[in-house]
Amino acid sequence: MSRLATSESTGVSLSAREFLRRATHAEHVRLNQHPLLSGITRPGYPVGRYANVLVAYYHFYRVFESAIDESLTRLKHDFSYEDRRKLPWLAEDLDKLGIDPDSAAWTSSSRLAVPDALNASQVFGVLYTIEGSSLGGKVIAAHLAANLGLSASNGARFFTGYGEAVGTCWQTFAVRLESQLADSATRAQAGNAARLTFCTMEQVLDEQANHRPG
Numbered sequence: 001m002s003r004l005a006t007s008e009s010t011g012v013s014l015s016a017r018e019f020l021r022r023a024t025h026a027e028h029v030r031l032n033q034h035p036l037l038s039g040i041t042r043p044g045y046p047v048g049r050y051a052n053v054l055v056a057y058y059h060f061y062r063v064f065e066s067a068i069d070e071s072l073t074r075l076k077h078d079f080s081y082e083d084r085r086k087l088p089w090l091a092e093d094l095d096k097l098g099i100d101p102d103s104a105a106w107t108s109s110s111r112l113a114v115p116d117a118l119n120a121s122q123v124f125g126v127l128y129t130i131e132g133s134s135l136g137g138k139v140i141a142a143h144l145a146a147n148l149g150l151s152a153s154n155g156a157r158f159f160t161g162y163g164e165a166v167g168t169c170w171q172t173f174a175v176r177l178e179s180q181l182a183d184s185a186t187r188a189q190a191g192n193a194a195r196l197t198f199c200t201m202e203q204v205l206d207e208q209a210n211h212r213p214g
């Protein structure tokens with residue numbers, strides 16, 4: 001095996017971001033094609049389906065943001081997630097749609113597969129997936145405005161995300177990602193955590209795809 005092939009297979013010839021992008025490419029494509037998400041950028045996408053997406057995301061972020069908080073605190077890590085918190089944005093959007101995601105009619109019944117105590121590499125794998133999705137969120141927000149008339153103050157706070165600051169927020173995170181995942185062992189752990197994060201998102205979307213409030 002050539003030296004190049006060896007370093008590519010361990011991932012250290014790539015940036016950590018590129019390593020994670022490749023590691024999760026198949027999962028990202030699968031999510032883009034999910035029945036609840038596939039039409040979200042097209043005219044005619046029903047607002048009821050959008051509500052299912054928000055409820056799925058709400059249950060996902062409730063569990064994952066709490067795992068991030070617990071891990072960063074336990075690890076005494078100096079990365080601050082506070083200004084990036086997304087659950088309040090989802091709660092705000094659902095409130096605008098008149099939906100209580102914690103009511104019996106909407107509560108998620110599944111047990112989400114989140115590792116109990118994430119190590120620092122795993123936390124950054126989870127964060128890569130969550131923060132990276134804000135890049136796509138910007139594209140989705142523009143379509144929600146054009147097709148459903150939704151704005152940051154009217155049901156699309158989550159997808160609007162960091163708004164104009166999205167590039168800066170991503171860059172700040174990306175610098176941290178590179179220093180945190182500097183070798184093949186940490187990248188492999190982050191890659192597994194990132195894939196698990198994508199798969200859990202798919203799980204909550206699957207559940208909502210079959211859900212009608214009762």
Ligand code: HEM
Binds near residue numbers: 041
């Ligand atoms: C229909 C739904 C989705 C669409 C249309 C979409 C679209 C996009 C687009 C256009 C980008 C690239 C943005 C850029 O480079 O400026 C992106 C990046 C990304 N998205 Fe999505 N996305 C969707 C759903 C998701 C979901 C549900 C997740 C995970 C929870 C996710 C995770 C990511 C990640 C991690 C990146 C960064 C990839 C990189 O490293 O460049 N996406 N998405």
